Amino acid sequence: MPASEAPLLAVNDVDVRFAKPRTFADALLRRSPDAVHAVASATLDLRPRETLGLVGESGSGKTTLGRAILQLHPVAGGEIRYRGRSVHDPMPDWQRRLRREMQMVFQDPYSSLNPRLTVAQTLGEVLRFHRIVPDAGVAAEVARLLDVVGLPRSMADRLPRAMSGGQRQRVGLARALAVRPSLLVLDEPVAALDVSIQAQILNLLADLRTEFGLAMLFVAHDLSVVRHVSDRVAVMYRGRLVEQGTREEIFVQPAHPYTRMLLAAVPQIVARKRVRPVQAATDLNAAVAGGCAFAPRCPQAVDRCRLEVPASTVLSESHSAACHFAAT
Amino acid sequence: MSPGTRVDSPLDRPAAFPPEGAARREPLLQVRDLEITFQVRGGEVLANRGVSLDVAAGETLGLVGESGSGKSVLCRAVLRLLPSPPARTKRGRVLFDGIDLITLPEAKLREIRGTDIAMVFQNPMTSLSPVWPIGDQVTEGLRIHRGMTRSEARERGIALLQSIGIPEAARRYDDHPWQWSGGMLQRAVIAMAMACSPRLLLADEPTTALDVTIQEQILALLTDLQAKSGMAMVLVSHDIGVVAETCDRIAVMYAGMLVETGPAAAVFGRPRHPYTLGLMRSSPRMDAQAERLQPIPGQPPDLSKLAAGCPFADRCAFAKDECRHALVELREVAPGHASACLFPEAVH
Numbered sequence: 001m002p003a004s005e006a007p008l009l010a011v012n013d014v015d016v017r018f019a020k021p022r023t024f025a026d027a028l029l030r031r032s033p034d035a036v037h038a039v040a041s042a043t044l045d046l047r048p049r050e051t052l053g054l055v056g057e058s059g060s061g062k063t064t065l066g067r068a069i070l071q072l073h074p075v076a077g078g079e080i081r082y083r084g085r086s087v088h089d090p091m092p093d094w095q096r097r098l099r100r101e102m103q104m105v106f107q108d109p110y111s112s113l114n115p116r117l118t119v120a121q122t123l124g125e126v127l128r129f130h131r132i133v134p135d136a137g138v139a140a141e142v143a144r145l146l147d148v149v150g151l152p153r154s155m156a157d158r159l160p161r162a163m164s165g166g167q168r169q170r171v172g173l174a175r176a177l178a179v180r181p182s183l184l185v186l187d188e189p190v191a192a193l194d195v196s197i198q199a200q201i202l203n204l205l206a207d208l209r210t211e212f213g214l215a216m217l218f219v220a221h222d223l224s225v226v227r228h229v230s231d232r233v234a235v236m237y238r239g240r241l242v243e244q245g246t247r248e249e250i251f252v253q254p255a256h257p258y259t260r261m262l263l264a265a266v267p268q269i270v271a272r273k274r275v276r277p278v279q280a281a282t283d284l285n286a287a288v289a290g291g292c293a294f295a296p297r298c299p300q301a302v303d304r305c306r307l308e309v310p311a312s313t314v315l316s317e318s319h320s321a322a323c324h325f326a327a328t
Numbered sequence: 329m330s331p332g333t334r335v336d337s338p339l340d341r342p343a344a345f346p347p348e349g350a351a352r353r354e355p356l357l358q359v360r361d362l363e364i365t366f367q368v369r370g371g372e373v374l375a376n377r378g379v380s381l382d383v384a385a386g387e388t389l390g391l392v393g394e395s396g397s398g399k400s401v402l403c404r405a406v407l408r409l410l411p412s413p414p415a416r417t418k419r420g421r422v423l424f425d426g427i428d429l430i431t432l433p434e435a436k437l438r439e440i441r442g443t444d445i446a447m448v449f450q451n452p453m454t455s456l457s458p459v460w461p462i463g464d465q466v467t468e469g470l471r472i473h474r475g476m477t478r479s480e481a482r483e484r485g486i487a488l489l490q491s492i493g494i495p496e497a498a499r500r501y502d503d504h505p506w507q508w509s510g511g512m513l514q515r516a517v518i519a520m521a522m523a524c525s526p527r528l529l530l531a532d533e534p535t536t537a538l539d540v541t542i543q544e545q546i547l548a549l550l551t552d553l554q555a556k557s558g559m560a561m562v563l564v565s566h567d568i569g570v571v572a573e574t575c576d577r578i579a580v581m582y583a584g585m586l587v588e589t590g591p592a593a594a595v596f597g598r599p600r601h602p603y604t605l606g607l608m609r610s611s612p613r614m615d616a617q618a619e620r621l622q623p624i625p626g627q628p629p630d631l632s633k634l635a636a637g638c639p640f641a642d643r644c645a646f647a648k649d650e651c652r653h654a655l656v657e658l659r660e661v662a663p664g665h666a667s668a669c670l671f672p673e674a675v676h
Contacts, residue, residue, distance in 0.1 A: 057539035058510075164627055194394035194566065199610035199623035206620070221539065224569075228612035228621070251614075265544040266614050267569030269596055274573040276548035280493040284509035284542070
């Protein structure tokens with residue numbers, strides 16, 4: 001993928017905050033309630049036809065960032081551009097176009113489909129709203145979409161509850177593809193599926209990507225899945241992007257100690273028992289006082305790490321890591 | 329044993345493992361031909377059909393399979409934790425140290441539950457009461473089963489929390505669950521299970537709700553506790569990586585049946601059931617080139633409409649006509665390694 005190609009999506013220094021509920025003390029002191037920094041100064045871009053894997057633990061902000069890109073969360077700072085134009089530009093035509101070109105696939109196909117609509121109704125609604133095909137052609141287009149995602153046409157009249165998890169996730173994909181998008185944000189699309197079904201969906205995604213030239217932001221916690229689907233990978237920890245690079249850079253030469261810790265922890269299908277050292281419990285709820293958010297867990301942390309937030313160190317054209325010692 | 333010879337399986341001899349002769353002592357847990365059904369509207373779901381397995385003291389058995397395969401039902405059936413109705417134990421025995429838990433009076437069973445046999449569930453948030461201090465919950469078993477006073481239990485509880493890696497255990501003993509992160513809570517649940525020094529620990533997806541780095545910590549802790557105490561452990565997981573790295577022996581479940589059992593090295597080194605092979609091939613690997621995955625085609629069968637023959641036949645690349653009719657059961661393919669496939673040599 002030529003790096004010179006203009007990015008389809010550019011996320012620049014984006015912050016997302018969630019306000020905590022207003023407490024009595026807040027009201028008394030007439031101050032605004034505390035905010036949780038769900039995403040802090042996130043910068044990344046996505047080129048056409050590229051898949052970027054966004055990984056991190058629960059609570060790292062990866063889902064929030066994905067949702068912020070689709071304007072499902074307001075952004076507190078920074079800017080998100082799609083095809084060079086701000087997604088916050090309120091022109092109705094532009095917003096309508098964004099809502100067509102950027103689509104989301106959710107983790108849980110049980111809760112992201114309307115339980116009272118059949119597959120044909122779910123897909124037909126989208127096709128009519130965005131006037132993808134003339135009304136007379138909706139039924140044929142639904143049939144075509146079912147073929148594309150590998151569902152038998154007889155499923156068109158099914159309700160979600162009469163389908164398996166894998167089948168529902170295919171409907172979720174068909175719904176996203178119905179409007180012929182350029183960018184898919186997939187939030188843990190296979191996390192709820194059993195491994196044999198997960199493999200079916202991952203292969204389908206690979207096919208769709210080639211067939212339709214889709215760019216994908218693939219949000220997931222499972223590193224083996226991310227390694228399988230991504231061209232590039234971004235790693236998040238506690239709201240910050242701590243490392244970005246090509247798949248090879250992240251999986252072969254990880255520069256951030258957190259990335260290394262994640263990679264080492266992935267269970268492998270080895271034919272022998274692995275002996276791991278017993279460690280003290282990590283309190284993921286503990287507040288971080290300042291400095292690098294990973295410092296309390298980092299085996300290499302020194303005093304500087306607890307005082308100074310590390311800036312992103314550029315390691316190559318495609319590889320960067322937010323660690324004081326990334327370059328060493 | 330050549331393929332094709334059939335071992336008739338009276339209660340005590342379905343190709344159990346470890347193989348005859350190798351077993352030097354009675355296994356601690358013996359499950360024999362267990363059949364569990366659930367009454368549902370319009371029929372019955374066969375959740376466990378003819379499950380037989382052994383777990384020896386000091387051994388970790390990994391029970392692996394996809395959702396609905398019956399792994400959790402098996403664990404719960406051992407402790408008789410399934411609600412009845414709808415669950416029914418139709419056949420079979422569960423022997424713990426020679427005592428049949430299926431027929432044991434409830435009062436006697438309560439003496440075994442939580443003391444000799446303990447269980448750890450998937451989600452620590454739902455295994456703990458939100459309104460009680462964590463320490464009191466961890467030591468409840470000590471007060472009830474061991475008759476400890478509150479202060480004795482507290483002293484022991486703090487030591488337990490320390491042993492499972494909770495920093496500042498004395499101060500955090502009185503914390504409530506919301507103050508701890510998921511990984512710490514799962515450690516607390518493990519401490520609770522370990523409180524009465526069980527001889528068998530049933531761990532049902534103990535790390536599924538946790539992040540991968542925390543999962544690693546919990547698996548290390550379980551392995552360490554097991555090695556130190558010499559207890560037997562059954563580790564249930566849908567993740568074959570987790571069981572491969574943690575267990576001595578593996579039992580693969582599909583559609584309520586054990587389809588392959590054996591030493592971990594043998595099962596994952598040379599799988600003899602097409603389902604095991606399918607699970608391995610559909611998992612994305614960290615150590616291989618990211619080529620195309622090989623999913624298992626189709627869906628697991630409807631357990632209320634099981635036909636005769638091998639339940640995997642419809643999804644199997646090696647299936648022949650016989651597979652759809654013949655009785656399938658575990659048969660030994662190598663010492664200690666058994667497969668429920670009619671053609672285990674064809675699996676590759």
